[in-house]
Amino acid sequence: MNLLIDVLLIVSVLLIAWFGWSAGLTRSFFAVLAGFVSIMAAEKYPYQSGINYYLVFTICVLFFYMAGAFILRIVRFFYMNLIDKIGGAALSALVWLVVCINVVVPTLTYGTHALDGTMRSFYKTISISMHKNIPFFTDYVPAFLENKVIARQSSSENK
Numbered sequence: 001m002n003l004l005i006d007v008l009l010i011v012s013v014l015l016i017a018w019f020g021w022s023a024g025l026t027r028s029f030f031a032v033l034a035g036f037v038s039i040m041a042a043e044k045y046p047y048q049s050g051i052n053y054y055l056v057f058t059i060c061v062l063f064f065y066m067a068g069a070f071i072l073r074i075v076r077f078f079y080m081n082l083i084d085k086i087g088g089a090a091l092s093a094l095v096w097l098v099v100c101i102n103v104v105v106p107t108l109t110y111g112t113h114a115l116d117g118t119m120r121s122f123y124k125t126i127s128i129s130m131h132k133n134i135p136f137f138t139d140y141v142p143a144f145l146e147n148k149v150i151a152r153q154s155s156s157e158n159k
Contacts, residue, residue: 002121005109009100009123013093020092024084026075028092030068034061101127 020028038060042048045056075084105123 002123005105006122009097009105012100013097016096017089017093021085021089023088023092024072024075024081025087025091026072026084027068028088030064030071034064034068037064097126098130101130 023031038057041060042053042057045052072084075081101123105127
């Protein structure tokens with residue numbers, strides 16, 4: 001089971017890095033920024049009745065999309081396209097690796113014996129290293145998923 005987890009982790013990181021390469025750092029950064037800022041602006045807008053929430057969200061997204069397109073033209077003008085693509089691949093792979101190691105794999109294998117044993121694998125090596133150096137990630141499984149797993153286990157035991 002450890003080998004399957006390692007293979008899926010490596011393949012998914014490579015696939016996400018390829019997506020990051022094709023999008024580039026500038027486009028990826030402004031897409032994420034547009035999403036976060038647009039949601040925050042729409043939530044903070046005092047007159048949310050009717051379609052106003054969606055209008056504020058759409059206007060913010062369009063603003064950040066245009067700003068990102070402008071910055072992307074500057075990046076291409078100065079022939080920094082290769083650096084942009086390498087940065088996009090690295091950022092995407094790093095973010096996905098952190099999400100996989102701390103959320104996806106623990107959530108999918110929670111309550112199973114898939115990661116038991118002493119066998120060192122790619123997943124366990126990165127997980128142990130990450131948890132030593134960044135204590136925020138220690139034993140992290142989102143609470144709502146943990147409650148669902150506990151409820152599912154208790155319902156299966158009652159049957």
